[in-house]
Amino acid sequence: AQSVTQLDSHVSVSEGTPVLLRCNYSSSYSPSLFWYVQHPNKGLQLLLKYTSAATLVKGINGFEAEFKKSETSFHLTKPSAHMSDAAEYFCVVSDQKDYGGSQGNLIFGKGTKLSVKP
Amino acid sequence: DTGVSQDPRHKITKRGQNVTFRCDPISEHNRLYWYRQTLGQGPEFLTYFQNEAQLEKSRLLSDRFSAERPKGSFSTLEIQRTEQGDSAMYLCASSLVTSQARRGYTFGSGTRLTVV
Numbered sequence: 001a002q003s004v005t006q007l008d009s010h011v012s013v014s015e016g017t018p019v020l021l022r023c024n025y026s027s028s029y030s031p032s033l034f035w036y037v038q039h040p041n042k043g044l045q046l047l048l049k050y051t052s053a054a055t056l057v058k059g060i061n062g063f064e065a066e067f068k069k070s071e072t073s074f075h076l077t078k079p080s081a082h083m084s085d086a087a088e089y090f091c092v093v094s095d096q097k098d099y100g101g102s103q104g105n106l107i108f109g110k111g112t113k114l115s116v117k118p
Numbered sequence: 119d120t121g122v123s124q125d126p127r128h129k130i131t132k133r134g135q136n137v138t139f140r141c142d143p144i145s146e147h148n149r150l151y152w153y154r155q156t157l158g159q160g161p162e163f164l165t166y167f168q169n170e171a172q173l174e175k176s177r178l179l180s181d182r183f184s185a186e187r188p189k190g191s192f193s194t195l196e197i198q199r200t201e202q203g204d205s206a207m208y209l210c211a212s213s214l215v216t217s218q219a220r221r222g223y224t225f226g227s228g229t230r231l232t233v234v
Contacts, residue, residue: 105174108162
């Protein structure tokens, strides 16, 4: 069975400093992994996805994530936090081998709330 | 492409009442998914349709819950005899999966249900 564990429920950074949100996964095959962001009262937005191509994945708004099979990790990073990055972030794995990120049921982590201090 | 629309945005109901939510997916998408998100948790899969066929249901979907997608376009999720534990955000998503094309998941903004 597939699962993800987000290691921090809350991360607080100062504006302009780096962001690191940690995620470990468990999968019986090479997984499809995603990061989603959820701003208050808004829908889930896809930040980036890994589907067995390049291990360093670049997403929107300056975020990127690196797939590390040996560590079963898919941590999300950003070099410099902006106030608008404050939101809930979800690490997600698909329950099917999914080349396009379009099918399968998504299995979400519990989320990491990112706070950005001025 | 106006995205995935959900209606209503908010619903407050008394325990024991029935409620129905609607989801309008992106028009070209053939798959439609329902998820539930409780406070402080990530969304959990409930069920999905491919066109009008309901192909999978989670064990979370008790017999008080029923979902339909009668013409393979919009979908409804009905909860009968609501309980306080049903209070959650109900999210709808759609995607396109064919032999020729794939388009990733797009989520709606959700319907927040409060059972009092």
